[in-house]
Amino acid sequence: MEKKLARRYWIRGLVQGVGFRYFVERVAYELGVSGWVRNLPDGRVEVYAVGTPEQLKELEGYLWRGPRWADVRGVESQEAAVERVSGFRITG
Numbered sequence: 001m002e003k004k005l006a007r008r009y010w011i012r013g014l015v016q017g018v019g020f021r022y023f024v025e026r027v028a029y030e031l032g033v034s035g036w037v038r039n040l041p042d043g044r045v046e047v048y049a050v051g052t053p054e055q056l057k058e059l060e061g062y063l064w065r066g067p068r069w070a071d072v073r074g075v076e077s078q079e080a081a082v083e084r085v086s087g088f089r090i091t092g
Contacts, residue, residue, distance in 0.1 A: 002052040006035075006080040009047040011063055013073030020045050021090045023067040028088035031055050035085055038092035050082055 011020070016039050024037045024047055033051040040046050049059055066072045 002054070004050055004082055005053055005056060006048065006050045006082040007056050007060075007077050008080045009049070009060065009063055010040075010076045011045045011047070011066070011072055011074070012043070012076075013066075014069075014071035015045045015066060016043055018069040019067045020070050023070075024063070025088055025090055027062045028059065031058055033059055034088055036089050036091045038090065048080060048083075048085075049088075050085055 021037045021039065024045070028035065028037075028049065031051065033049045033055050035047065035049040037045060037047045047063065049056055051059065060075065060077065063075050064072055
């Protein structure tokens with residue numbers, strides 16, 4: 001079994017009010033990634049994800065695309081501590 005890693009992502013652009021969090025929740029579920037997604041007051045969306053390196057790479061590709069009405073202008077990411085999270089949820 002591959003070692004699980006965790007990453008945090010900050011997505012900027014037109015990413016609030018376009019179904020971005022629901023898109024991330026669905027994609028994470030399909031990929032088998034656990035964690036959470038939330039809107040930030042500055043207009044960005046933050047994602048915390050736990051998965052294998054391959055799962056996280058695939059997730060990041062989806063974050064760059066976003067749902068149909070989104071206009072993603074950038075995705076920043078950094079390694080994070082692996083926390084025990086089950087499933088994937090929208091937290092805010």
